[in-house]
Amino acid sequence: MSANKKQFVYGKSLDNAFLAVYDAYVFFIRFFREIFRGRMEFQEIVRQCYAIGNRSLLLISLTGFITGMVFTKQSRPSLSEFGATSWLPSLVAIAIVRALAPLVTALISAGKIGSSIGAELGSMRVTEQIDAMEVSAVNPFKFLVVTRVVACTIAIPVLMFYCSLVSLLGAFLNVTLNEGTSFIAFFENAFEQITFLDIWTSVAKAIAYGFTIGIVGSYQGYNASKGTEGVGKAANSAVVTSMFLIFIEEVIIVQVSNYFRI
């Protein structure tokens, strides 16, 4: 027992958990150190942006459109009780711009891009490509991690705006089929209640989510081990961890934005 106590500081599980946190912390700090050090790989960033956007565009279009349409459909009965179905565009726009679009984009991207980054970097790690880059005097962290994280941080807000538009189109389709509202009337009504605070909050959310997806995916892939099994584990962990962090960030950002709102 005494040997065990000496072997671990707080116990095996706690020590492992704290070590994982430490590793993530070191990775996080290294990212910020590397981003301001040396030449930026702009071409790689652009290529990653294109890859991330292109890979997610169809999925985000479909989910965004369905989300907008279904949310409108579900909200109608509550509003029609008060005879306030004319408020549907405003309600749906607020919900989409403030919460749904950033969250849907982030969750879809976490599943699609996060896992992709995790698997890609994990396979590079287990096949020792990263080690080979180090040997060939190329900074793998700068080239692989920084570019992907920056690309995610840039691409997710863009995808979020795109998702908002598609969701609003889905909502418009539902509204116009039921209430016969015109396109101009719908969007005038929808944007009447949207403030710059809503938009900036959504942008902040999307930046935070993009950064989280990139950094978590890269961390999991970069630190993958144990062969092909490790690659799958890295991809899985990237999705689960980034989704978990996205929800925590959602709560925090909403609280902060509410502080400014009131």
Place this chain on the structure above:
Amino acid sequence: MATSTKRSVNVGLFVVIGILIFVVGILTIGSMKKVFSSTITVKSIFDDVNGLKIGNNIWYSGVKIGTVKSIRFLANSKVEVMLNIEEKSQEFVRKNAKAKVSTDGLIGNKIIVIYGGTQKVPSIEDGDEIAVEKIESTEEMLAVLSENNKNLLGITSAFKTISKNILAGKGTVGMLLNDERLYNDLDQTLGAMKKASVNAQTLTASLASYSAKLTEKGGLANDFATDTVIMKDLRGTIARLNETVSSANVMVNNLKTASADLNSNKTSPLGVLLHDEATASNLKETLKNLESTTEKLDENMTALRSNFLFRRYFRKKEKEQAKEPAKEEVKAEENQQ
């Protein structure tokens, strides 16, 4: 265990603690909103808070000035609501302000609305109690509204009957509207009233003129009202009149006594004259004799004038009488000069 690994575990622990503190701090700030703004606490006691919750807003003149801190029951089934009011708004809320439970918009959250208060009264302080105005619940309002509807229905029904009667020419108003004769009478009456009012106007003008004269200085009424000497003289005159009346009374009494005495005492000279018929006939005879004697004496005197013994005397007297007017004229001329 290697020192570097131990250090790494501790750093990991501190990172977790740091993240937890950050998250808790953000959540606390977000939920408590203006946690750093200093507030005062006042209370209000309601009969019914209509679903008010902790954290609901407090409005004063449409501006949010605080939140509901706590809600608890008191012994007599009343509800004590503690209100957190921002210190910067404290000076505007007066001690005699009132509180009521209201709604934010048509279907919004419940809020406390503080209103009223006068500038003469000092501002509220920590621990003060704000008086509550009882707001009738929706059910009570609807009950009153229902009663009003019934009353309104009764009133409109009565009006319906009245208007029907009026149209049929029944009742005073109906006859007034439909009977031409009544209209003519009314028209004449109005004409007469118009004339009367013109007369009244003239009368009023005359009265005004009269009253102006009364108040004019030197007038009798004005003297009566203002001159103290006249009143004194008047009082003296009245006193003397009283004395005169008393004297007249005494005199009348004396006369009465004398006349009674005359009536009763028939043997006195005047009584005999008044009551004795024989004496009266004698007296008449005597007067007749005196008349005839006088006539005869007159005749004798005329005869005497013609007598030569007295003729000279009468001529002298006539001459003197003729001279006296001439003397008076001379005297008058002398006086004029």
